[in-house]
Amino acid sequence: MPDATQTPAVHRFGAFEIHLQSGELRKSGMRLRLSGQPLQVLAILIERSGEVVTREELHSKLWSADTFVDFDHGLNNAVARIREVLGDSAEAPRYVETIPRRGYRFVAPLTDLLPATLPPSTAELRVGSAHEITRPASGPSVLPTGKRFRSTHLMLLGGAAVLVLFTLAFALYRSSHVKGTSKTAIKSLAVLPLKNLSGDPTQEYLADGMTEELIGRLAGIHDLRVVSRTSVMRFKDARLSVPEIARTLHVDAVVEGSVIREGSRIRVHAQLIRGATDEHFWSEAYDRDLRDVLGLQSEVAESIALKVKATVTGEERTRLTAARPVSTEVYESYLKGLYVYRKTSSRAGVEESIGYFQNAIARDPTYAPAYVSLASAYRFLSTVTIGGSPAERLKAMTAVRKALELDPYLAEAHAVLADLLTTQWRWTEAEAEYRRGLELNPSDASAYGGLAGWLLSQGRLAEAEARARKARELDPSPDTGNELGWILFNARRYDEAIREYRSTLAIEPDNANTLWRLGFALSFKHQSQEAIAVLESAVSVSDRAPGNLGVLAVVYGQAGRREDALRVLAELKKRQRTGYVPAGAFVLTYSGLADREQTLIWLEQAYKEQSLILLYLRVHPIFDSLRGDPRFKDLLHRVGLDQS
Secondary structure (H helix, E strand, O other): OOOOOOOOOEEEEOOEEEEOOOOEEEEOOEEOOOOHHHHHHHHHHHHOOOOEEEHHHHHHHHOOOOOOOOHHHHHHHHHHHHHHHHOOOOOOOOOEEEEOOOEEEEOOOOEEEOOOOOOOOOEEEEOOOOOOEEEEOOOOOOOOOOOOOOHHHHHHHHHHHHHHHHHHHHHHHHHHHHHHHHOOOOOEEEEOOOEEOOOOHHHHHHHHHHHHHHHHHHOOOOOOEEOOHHHHHOOOOOOOOHHHHHHHHOOOEEEEEEEEEEOOEEEEEEEEEEOOOOOEEEEEEEEEEHHHHHHHHHHHHHHHHHHOOOOOOHHHHHHHHOOOOOOHHHHHHHHHHHHHHHOOOOHHHHHHHHHHHHHHHHHOOOOHHHHHHHHHHHHHHOOOOOOOOHHHHHHHHHHHHHHHHHOOOOHHHHHHHHHHHHHOOOHHHHHHHHHHHHHHOOOOHHHHHHHHHHHHHOOOHHHHHHHHHHHHHHOOOHHHHHHHHHHHHHOOOHHHHHHHHHHHHHHOOOOHHHHHHHHHHHHHOOOHHHHHHHHHHHHHHOOOOHHHHHHHHHHHHHOOOHHHHHHHHHHHHHHHOOOOOOHHHHHHHHHHOOOHHHHHHHHHHHHHHOOHHHHHOOOOHHHHHHOOOHHHHHHHHHHOOOOO
16 A cells, blocks of 8 residues: 555556646557546546545636636536546446536546655646646645645655745746647637547448538638648547647647437537647537537537637628538438548449439438539549549539539539539639639638649649649648649659659558559659559559550550550450440550550540540640641640630
8 A cells, every 4th residue: 555645646547547747648558638627627536536526626626717618518528528538438437427416436446656756745746738737735736635744744845845936936837838828829720530429330420421511611711721621531540649630730729529329319529629738728518409410510610610719701600600400311311422422432432422412312402512412423423534424524513503503602512513614614614613612611622622723724834733732731631642743743843743642652552543643654754664563553443444544555655565555445445335435545545556646536536525634735745746736736726725
């Protein structure tokens, strides 16, 4: 049994440890993400293990009289956070027991560990947020140990006085430093993936969907930079502290939270944390019927905007708070479609997501977000790489027009429409839609990326690069890395493009879109053998998509492997007899075979199909050998890309 003159430095319970000196909660040597008031509440309960700690005691010790967070909500949320981290429950508590109308009691057995050289007096430590503050032992302790110095130790107090004064000075310094830091304006924010605490893995789509919807609402505030969904999703289940995540994403604050689904009810807990100090400065729990989920999202987003003191215009507030009831079946089908769509790059996966979106629309033909997602899915299928058809592009256009008819303020819909208008070479209208989308959502990386592609088509390479870098700043994902790499490639900056693609592949090594672009760049650097290996991988992982086969044929031709290029041509012709093969695949293949006449013939067919390959007539190096041909110049004029 430890000597009463010593204060335990570490308490162990189950697989957990709480370190009083560092103010950390650990499991298996790793620090858990528990700090601020939740960590303080846990520490007090542990120090009073087996005793009932009343709500009044906790209020007096941890909540100042002028706190702006409601005490009842704050304490309830702190205990909920403790249970979330410890894997505990109120119904069958293993660690924290609720004593109705009184308070809480820590019920797990404790093992106290003493440091080998810890002096028995000095000062007690306060468990707070990222860094801890000491205070003299003679004052009231934030963590009451229940121990008293024996009279025989009074003689030590004089010797400890200098240390106590030093500790107090340091505490005042740290307090003023943290106070000053906490008032730093919040201009950027990341919403981390909400945790699914329903105890049902099949409800993961709900937590992910709620995360995306919350990001979308907050991203419409011009005064606030909000990190994209793709950037934050890589931190799902990450064992990193909030300051580490904030530094990685370059944001001032982070939103954490959880979702619990119980039948037709949904419970959301959210909290705001300063990135630099790990300070939890707002926390709230919401309990709603699932039919009112859109209203719940509005309320959470508005509360966050208020707490970060973001400047919100009247139009932005209208969009932020817009909500209407939606049936549980419609919303669930929509979120399931999003969940599948975000996690796939195959035709089968995208078609599965389309089924969910169509089901949501069938149940509620006025639900605009489902039309936007349906349009995005069809647009994806219509790309050259996937091997889609013009009919799918038409379906995408029909869906996005309907979405904007229902809700003209959907920023994503404007960006999707701009993409589709670009494929129809309606350049002026497309630019206007991109810019309208960015007016509505200044944090939309996809809109910046789309505008970068539009500028690339016009030959405005410097402007395109600037927009692509802005997109990557908002969303450092493989998609934005690919966009930047593509612009660098078409600017003939092959080494830089290759570096971008290799960085992207370090994150997603089987990304077919990145692989074929890297293969293209390597081939124009005259690294044909490496390019062929990369492109053969791209063909394999994309299930031999026609566009990827065409790029492989180009590189076969550049490497002098004409027979291999002819085999690709034969495969495409065979597939054409039983299904659709985009004209762009034949343009690429005949370019690889150096067949000028057939290349121009298939460019005419690509014109009839409004093929995506024609977007790059003005800049792509594969067309350099054709630029002096009158037929090519006429095609450039008809597509609208011959303007200076």
